[in-house]
Amino acid sequence: SRIMALSRSHDLLVNSEWAGASLFDLAQEQLKPFGHEARVSLSGPLLTLQPNAVQNLGMAFHELGTNSSKYGALASEAGRLEITWRIVEGVSDKREIHLVWDETMPVREGERRDESTRKGFGTVVLQRVAPQSLNGLAVLDRSPGHLKWSLTAPLASIIVPQLGADVPETETS
Incomplete structure:
Protein backbone atom coordinates (compact mmCIF):
# COMPACT_ATOMS: atom_id res chain seq x y z
CA SER A 1 0.00 0.00 0.00
CA ARG A 2 2.96 2.34 0.57
CA ILE A 3 4.14 1.77 -2.99
CA MET A 4 0.64 2.57 -4.26
CA ALA A 5 0.63 5.76 -2.17
CA LEU A 6 3.94 6.79 -3.70
CA SER A 7 2.49 5.96 -7.11
CA ARG A 8 -0.52 8.24 -6.48
CA SER A 9 1.84 11.11 -5.63
CA HIS A 10 3.93 10.40 -8.72
CA ASP A 11 0.79 10.31 -10.90
CA LEU A 12 -0.04 13.85 -9.77
CA LEU A 13 3.50 14.93 -10.62
CA VAL A 14 3.55 13.17 -13.99
CA ASN A 15 0.25 14.87 -14.92
CA SER A 16 1.90 18.23 -14.27
CA GLU A 17 5.18 17.24 -15.96
CA TRP A 18 6.84 17.33 -12.51
CA ALA A 19 5.89 20.99 -12.02
CA GLY A 20 4.14 20.23 -8.72
CA ALA A 21 0.65 19.44 -7.44
CA SER A 22 -1.90 21.19 -5.29
CA LEU A 23 -1.99 20.34 -1.59
CA PHE A 24 -5.75 19.93 -1.87
CA ASP A 25 -5.43 17.39 -4.72
CA LEU A 26 -2.67 15.51 -2.92
CA ALA A 27 -4.72 15.10 0.26
CA GLN A 28 -7.77 13.97 -1.71
CA GLU A 29 -5.76 11.52 -3.79
CA GLN A 30 -4.05 9.96 -0.78
CA LEU A 31 -7.34 9.62 1.13
CA LYS A 32 -9.31 8.13 -1.79
CA PRO A 33 -8.51 4.48 -0.98
CA PHE A 34 -9.94 4.85 2.53
CA GLY A 35 -13.35 6.23 1.45
CA HIS A 36 -15.60 8.11 3.88
CA GLU A 37 -15.28 11.42 2.00
CA ALA A 38 -18.33 12.79 3.85
CA ARG A 39 -16.41 12.66 7.15
CA VAL A 40 -13.32 14.42 5.78
CA SER A 41 -12.91 18.20 5.65
CA LEU A 42 -10.06 19.91 3.75
CA SER A 43 -9.46 23.63 4.02
CA GLY A 44 -6.65 26.03 3.21
CA PRO A 51 7.77 17.68 -6.13
CA ASN A 52 9.73 16.91 -2.94
CA ALA A 53 6.81 18.14 -0.82
CA VAL A 54 4.32 16.14 -2.90
CA GLN A 55 6.24 12.93 -2.27
CA ASN A 56 6.88 13.49 1.43
CA LEU A 57 3.49 14.89 2.37
CA GLY A 58 1.89 12.15 0.26
CA MET A 59 3.63 9.51 2.37
CA ALA A 60 2.63 11.31 5.58
CA PHE A 61 -1.02 11.48 4.46
CA HIS A 62 -0.91 7.80 3.54
CA GLU A 63 0.48 6.79 6.95
CA LEU A 64 -2.10 8.94 8.75
CA LYS A 70 -7.71 0.93 11.10
CA TYR A 71 -7.99 2.62 14.50
CA GLY A 72 -9.13 6.22 14.15
CA ALA A 73 -11.75 8.53 12.71
CA LEU A 74 -12.17 6.64 9.42
CA ALA A 75 -12.73 3.35 11.31
CA SER A 76 -15.81 4.69 13.09
CA GLU A 77 -19.06 6.04 11.67
CA ALA A 78 -18.90 8.81 14.28
CA GLY A 79 -15.31 9.79 13.46
CA ARG A 80 -14.35 13.08 11.80
CA LEU A 81 -11.15 14.12 10.04
CA GLU A 82 -10.20 17.72 9.40
CA ILE A 83 -7.10 18.73 7.45
CA THR A 84 -6.32 22.43 7.47
CA TRP A 85 -3.40 24.50 6.35
CA ARG A 86 -2.62 28.19 6.52
CA ILE A 87 0.22 30.58 5.91
CA VAL A 88 1.67 32.18 9.04
CA GLU A 89 4.48 34.60 9.80
CA GLY A 90 7.37 32.63 11.24
CA VAL A 91 10.77 33.41 12.61
CA SER A 92 12.50 36.43 11.03
CA ASP A 93 9.26 37.35 9.25
CA LYS A 94 9.63 34.33 6.96
CA ARG A 95 6.32 32.86 5.83
CA GLU A 96 5.59 29.31 6.95
CA ILE A 97 2.92 26.74 6.31
CA HIS A 98 1.10 25.35 9.30
CA LEU A 99 -0.65 22.11 8.34
CA VAL A 100 -2.84 20.18 10.79
CA TRP A 101 -4.34 16.69 10.49
CA ASP A 102 -6.95 16.54 13.27
CA GLU A 103 -9.14 13.51 13.82
CA THR A 104 -11.69 12.78 16.49
CA MET A 105 -13.38 9.48 17.13
CA PRO A 106 -15.39 7.86 19.88
CA VAL A 107 -13.37 6.28 22.66
CA ARG A 108 -13.89 2.52 22.66
CA GLU A 109 -14.78 0.74 25.89
CA GLY A 110 -11.63 -0.12 27.82
CA GLU A 111 -9.36 1.91 25.49
CA ARG A 112 -6.74 3.37 27.76
CA ARG A 113 -3.49 2.30 26.15
CA ASP A 114 -0.85 4.93 25.65
CA GLU A 115 0.20 4.89 22.02
CA SER A 116 2.63 7.80 22.37
CA THR A 117 5.57 5.41 22.65
CA ARG A 118 4.90 3.52 19.41
CA LYS A 119 7.77 3.94 16.98
CA GLY A 120 6.78 2.03 13.85
CA PHE A 121 7.66 3.09 10.31
CA GLY A 122 4.63 5.39 10.09
CA THR A 123 5.67 7.25 13.23
CA VAL A 124 9.18 7.70 11.81
CA VAL A 125 7.70 9.14 8.59
CA LEU A 126 5.50 11.55 10.55
CA GLN A 127 7.99 12.69 13.16
CA ARG A 128 11.27 12.64 11.23
CA VAL A 129 11.19 11.91 7.49
CA ALA A 130 8.46 14.30 6.30
CA PRO A 131 9.35 17.27 8.54
CA GLN A 132 13.11 17.01 8.02
CA SER A 133 12.76 16.71 4.23
CA LEU A 134 10.76 19.97 4.29
CA ASN A 135 13.07 21.78 6.76
CA GLY A 136 10.23 21.81 9.25
CA LEU A 137 9.02 20.47 12.56
CA ALA A 138 6.15 18.11 13.30
CA VAL A 139 4.27 17.16 16.44
CA LEU A 140 2.23 13.97 16.76
CA ASP A 141 -0.21 13.96 19.66
CA ARG A 142 -2.28 10.88 20.48
CA SER A 143 -4.89 10.67 23.20
CA PRO A 144 -8.04 8.56 23.63
CA ALA A 153 7.77 24.39 7.61
CA PRO A 154 9.14 27.32 5.62
CA LEU A 155 6.79 28.10 2.76
CA ALA A 156 9.80 28.30 0.44
CA SER A 157 10.55 24.61 1.16
CA ILE A 158 7.05 23.52 0.22
CA ILE A 159 5.51 25.53 -2.60
CA VAL A 160 6.46 26.22 -6.17
CA PRO A 161 7.58 29.86 -6.39
CA GLN A 162 5.08 32.01 -8.25
CA LEU A 163 6.26 35.37 -9.53
CA GLY A 164 4.26 38.28 -8.15
CA ALA A 165 1.87 35.98 -6.29
CA ASP A 166 0.76 36.43 -2.73
CA VAL A 167 -1.27 33.98 -0.63
CA PRO A 168 -3.85 32.43 -2.98
CA GLU A 169 -7.54 31.72 -2.53
CA THR A 170 -8.84 29.16 -0.05
CA GLU A 171 -9.96 25.65 -1.03
CA THR A 172 -12.47 23.67 1.02
CA SER A 173 -14.36 20.45 0.73
Missing part, protein backbone atom coordinates in the same frame (compact mmCIF):
# COMPACT_ATOMS: atom_id res chain seq x y z
CA PRO A 45 -5.21 28.33 0.58
CA LEU A 46 -4.63 27.02 -2.92
CA LEU A 47 -0.95 25.98 -2.91
CA THR A 48 1.11 24.23 -5.58
CA LEU A 49 3.62 21.97 -3.87
CA GLN A 50 7.15 21.30 -5.06
CA GLY A 65 -4.92 7.66 6.54
CA THR A 66 -3.93 4.03 7.07
CA ASN A 67 -3.85 4.49 10.85
CA SER A 68 -7.15 6.36 10.74
CA SER A 69 -8.88 3.65 8.70
CA GLY A 145 -10.52 9.71 20.98
CA HIS A 146 -8.14 12.13 19.31
CA LEU A 147 -5.09 12.23 17.04
CA LYS A 148 -3.42 15.40 15.85
CA TRP A 149 -0.40 15.76 13.60
CA SER A 150 0.84 19.26 12.90
CA LEU A 151 3.63 20.34 10.59
CA THR A 152 5.25 23.75 10.40
Whole structure:
Protein backbone atom coordinates (compact mmCIF):
# COMPACT_ATOMS: atom_id res chain seq x y z
CA SER A 1 0.00 0.00 0.00
CA ARG A 2 2.96 2.34 0.57
CA ILE A 3 4.14 1.77 -2.99
CA MET A 4 0.64 2.57 -4.26
CA ALA A 5 0.63 5.76 -2.17
CA LEU A 6 3.94 6.79 -3.70
CA SER A 7 2.49 5.96 -7.11
CA ARG A 8 -0.52 8.24 -6.48
CA SER A 9 1.84 11.11 -5.63
CA HIS A 10 3.93 10.40 -8.72
CA ASP A 11 0.79 10.31 -10.90
CA LEU A 12 -0.04 13.85 -9.77
CA LEU A 13 3.50 14.93 -10.62
CA VAL A 14 3.55 13.17 -13.99
CA ASN A 15 0.25 14.87 -14.92
CA SER A 16 1.90 18.23 -14.27
CA GLU A 17 5.18 17.24 -15.96
CA TRP A 18 6.84 17.33 -12.51
CA ALA A 19 5.89 20.99 -12.02
CA GLY A 20 4.14 20.23 -8.72
CA ALA A 21 0.65 19.44 -7.44
CA SER A 22 -1.90 21.19 -5.29
CA LEU A 23 -1.99 20.34 -1.59
CA PHE A 24 -5.75 19.93 -1.87
CA ASP A 25 -5.43 17.39 -4.72
CA LEU A 26 -2.67 15.51 -2.92
CA ALA A 27 -4.72 15.10 0.26
CA GLN A 28 -7.77 13.97 -1.71
CA GLU A 29 -5.76 11.52 -3.79
CA GLN A 30 -4.05 9.96 -0.78
CA LEU A 31 -7.34 9.62 1.13
CA LYS A 32 -9.31 8.13 -1.79
CA PRO A 33 -8.51 4.48 -0.98
CA PHE A 34 -9.94 4.85 2.53
CA GLY A 35 -13.35 6.23 1.45
CA HIS A 36 -15.60 8.11 3.88
CA GLU A 37 -15.28 11.42 2.00
CA ALA A 38 -18.33 12.79 3.85
CA ARG A 39 -16.41 12.66 7.15
CA VAL A 40 -13.32 14.42 5.78
CA SER A 41 -12.91 18.20 5.65
CA LEU A 42 -10.06 19.91 3.75
CA SER A 43 -9.46 23.63 4.02
CA GLY A 44 -6.65 26.03 3.21
CA PRO A 45 -5.21 28.33 0.58
CA LEU A 46 -4.63 27.02 -2.92
CA LEU A 47 -0.95 25.98 -2.91
CA THR A 48 1.11 24.23 -5.58
CA LEU A 49 3.62 21.97 -3.87
CA GLN A 50 7.15 21.30 -5.06
CA PRO A 51 7.77 17.68 -6.13
CA ASN A 52 9.73 16.91 -2.94
CA ALA A 53 6.81 18.14 -0.82
CA VAL A 54 4.32 16.14 -2.90
CA GLN A 55 6.24 12.93 -2.27
CA ASN A 56 6.88 13.49 1.43
CA LEU A 57 3.49 14.89 2.37
CA GLY A 58 1.89 12.15 0.26
CA MET A 59 3.63 9.51 2.37
CA ALA A 60 2.63 11.31 5.58
CA PHE A 61 -1.02 11.48 4.46
CA HIS A 62 -0.91 7.80 3.54
CA GLU A 63 0.48 6.79 6.95
CA LEU A 64 -2.10 8.94 8.75
CA GLY A 65 -4.92 7.66 6.54
CA THR A 66 -3.93 4.03 7.07
CA ASN A 67 -3.85 4.49 10.85
CA SER A 68 -7.15 6.36 10.74
CA SER A 69 -8.88 3.65 8.70
CA LYS A 70 -7.71 0.93 11.10
CA TYR A 71 -7.99 2.62 14.50
CA GLY A 72 -9.13 6.22 14.15
CA ALA A 73 -11.75 8.53 12.71
CA LEU A 74 -12.17 6.64 9.42
CA ALA A 75 -12.73 3.35 11.31
CA SER A 76 -15.81 4.69 13.09
CA GLU A 77 -19.06 6.04 11.67
CA ALA A 78 -18.90 8.81 14.28
CA GLY A 79 -15.31 9.79 13.46
CA ARG A 80 -14.35 13.08 11.80
CA LEU A 81 -11.15 14.12 10.04
CA GLU A 82 -10.20 17.72 9.40
CA ILE A 83 -7.10 18.73 7.45
CA THR A 84 -6.32 22.43 7.47
CA TRP A 85 -3.40 24.50 6.35
CA ARG A 86 -2.62 28.19 6.52
CA ILE A 87 0.22 30.58 5.91
CA VAL A 88 1.67 32.18 9.04
CA GLU A 89 4.48 34.60 9.80
CA GLY A 90 7.37 32.63 11.24
CA VAL A 91 10.77 33.41 12.61
CA SER A 92 12.50 36.43 11.03
CA ASP A 93 9.26 37.35 9.25
CA LYS A 94 9.63 34.33 6.96
CA ARG A 95 6.32 32.86 5.83
CA GLU A 96 5.59 29.31 6.95
CA ILE A 97 2.92 26.74 6.31
CA HIS A 98 1.10 25.35 9.30
CA LEU A 99 -0.65 22.11 8.34
CA VAL A 100 -2.84 20.18 10.79
CA TRP A 101 -4.34 16.69 10.49
CA ASP A 102 -6.95 16.54 13.27
CA GLU A 103 -9.14 13.51 13.82
CA THR A 104 -11.69 12.78 16.49
CA MET A 105 -13.38 9.48 17.13
CA PRO A 106 -15.39 7.86 19.88
CA VAL A 107 -13.37 6.28 22.66
CA ARG A 108 -13.89 2.52 22.66
CA GLU A 109 -14.78 0.74 25.89
CA GLY A 110 -11.63 -0.12 27.82
CA GLU A 111 -9.36 1.91 25.49
CA ARG A 112 -6.74 3.37 27.76
CA ARG A 113 -3.49 2.30 26.15
CA ASP A 114 -0.85 4.93 25.65
CA GLU A 115 0.20 4.89 22.02
CA SER A 116 2.63 7.80 22.37
CA THR A 117 5.57 5.41 22.65
CA ARG A 118 4.90 3.52 19.41
CA LYS A 119 7.77 3.94 16.98
CA GLY A 120 6.78 2.03 13.85
CA PHE A 121 7.66 3.09 10.31
CA GLY A 122 4.63 5.39 10.09
CA THR A 123 5.67 7.25 13.23
CA VAL A 124 9.18 7.70 11.81
CA VAL A 125 7.70 9.14 8.59
CA LEU A 126 5.50 11.55 10.55
CA GLN A 127 7.99 12.69 13.16
CA ARG A 128 11.27 12.64 11.23
CA VAL A 129 11.19 11.91 7.49
CA ALA A 130 8.46 14.30 6.30
CA PRO A 131 9.35 17.27 8.54
CA GLN A 132 13.11 17.01 8.02
CA SER A 133 12.76 16.71 4.23
CA LEU A 134 10.76 19.97 4.29
CA ASN A 135 13.07 21.78 6.76
CA GLY A 136 10.23 21.81 9.25
CA LEU A 137 9.02 20.47 12.56
CA ALA A 138 6.15 18.11 13.30
CA VAL A 139 4.27 17.16 16.44
CA LEU A 140 2.23 13.97 16.76
CA ASP A 141 -0.21 13.96 19.66
CA ARG A 142 -2.28 10.88 20.48
CA SER A 143 -4.89 10.67 23.20
CA PRO A 144 -8.04 8.56 23.63
CA GLY A 145 -10.52 9.71 20.98
CA HIS A 146 -8.14 12.13 19.31
CA LEU A 147 -5.09 12.23 17.04
CA LYS A 148 -3.42 15.40 15.85
CA TRP A 149 -0.40 15.76 13.60
CA SER A 150 0.84 19.26 12.90
CA LEU A 151 3.63 20.34 10.59
CA THR A 152 5.25 23.75 10.40
CA ALA A 153 7.77 24.39 7.61
CA PRO A 154 9.14 27.32 5.62
CA LEU A 155 6.79 28.10 2.76
CA ALA A 156 9.80 28.30 0.44
CA SER A 157 10.55 24.61 1.16
CA ILE A 158 7.05 23.52 0.22
CA ILE A 159 5.51 25.53 -2.60
CA VAL A 160 6.46 26.22 -6.17
CA PRO A 161 7.58 29.86 -6.39
CA GLN A 162 5.08 32.01 -8.25
CA LEU A 163 6.26 35.37 -9.53
CA GLY A 164 4.26 38.28 -8.15
CA ALA A 165 1.87 35.98 -6.29
CA ASP A 166 0.76 36.43 -2.73
CA VAL A 167 -1.27 33.98 -0.63
CA PRO A 168 -3.85 32.43 -2.98
CA GLU A 169 -7.54 31.72 -2.53
CA THR A 170 -8.84 29.16 -0.05
CA GLU A 171 -9.96 25.65 -1.03
CA THR A 172 -12.47 23.67 1.02
CA SER A 173 -14.36 20.45 0.73
